[in-house]
Amino acid sequence: MECHDSKWAGHPGMHGTLALVTDQYYWPHMDRDIEAYVKTCLVCQQDKVETKKPMGFLQPLPIPERPWDNISLDFIIGLPNTDNCSSIMVFVERFSKYATFIPTSKACPVEEDARLFL
Numbered sequence: 001m002e003c004h005d006s007k008w009a010g011h012p013g014m015h016g017t018l019a020l021v022t023d024q025y026y027w028p029h030m031d032r033d034i035e036a037y038v039k040t041c042l043v044c045q046q047d048k049v050e051t052k053k054p055m056g057f058l059q060p061l062p063i064p065e066r067p068w069d070n071i072s073l074d075f076i077i078g079l080p081n082t083d084n085c086s087s088i089m090v091f092v093e094r095f096s097k098y099a100t101f102i103p104t105s106k107a108c109p110v111e112e113d114a115r116l117f118l
């Protein structure tokens with residue numbers, strides 16, 4: 001398509017291509033056709049511009065200075081159901097790396113989480 005692929009057009013994107021085409025042509029549902037054409041343009045798919053800000057460096061977690069200063073909590077879910085428990089709550093005390101595994105149900109409310117933790 002001359003209004004998208006040519007050197008003077010320069011792959012302007014859906015709205016730019018639609019503007020260039022509507023200057024000279026009209027047909028029913030032309031916006032749908034142009035959108036499909038631009039979405040399948042190989043050059044546009046291979047030359048995407050990153051629009052997000054750069055991520056930056058990862059920030060490490062602070063190193064705990066004493067036992068029970070910092071605890072991580074995670075769940076292992078999707079296990080076979082045994083005694084009405086299909087998940088495991090995992091606490092890791094980060095200073096000593098001591099891990100505690102507590103069986104729990106899949107739909108564990110936060111009050112139950114707190115009770116199990118205590």
Ligand SMILES: [Zn+2]
Binds near residue numbers: 004044
């Ligand atoms: Zn293109």
